[in-house]
Amino acid sequence: MTSLALGLILIAALLHATWNLCAKRAGGGLPLVYLVGLVINSLYVPVLLGYWHWNHPTLSRIQIAWILGSGVLKTGYALFLQRSYRAGDFPWSIRWHAEPVRSFPLLRRSYCWENGRRPSPSPAA
DSSP states (O other): OOHHHHHHHHHHHHHHHHHHHHHHHHOOSHHHHHHHHHHHHHHHHHHHHHHHHHHOOOOOHHHHHHHHHHHHHHHHHHHHHHHHHHHSOHHHHHHHHHHHHHTHHHHHHHHHHHTTOOOOSSTTO
């Protein structure tokens, strides 16, 4: 695994944990999901428009349906997650989300074993 890949994984884990903490502290609900969606879209839409402008992709109706369905599922997930934060045990949630970080050395060894490589002491190798 390259240092770049490892760095991106760690940044994603940090952002995910930050989101979980903010969501729990905010009390959640539809207003938080709406506000976060608004912020994410305000950052993502310009990138999407730039990509669309330079590459001119075409989407079929099926692809558009999958994109919209994915958005509906993501919104539902965010709402159910907010409800679980209000009703559930937050420390358990932190432990559950941190599990992939703790299992990283095992995953790296498994990858090396499956690809006939020998794990090195450095995660960047």
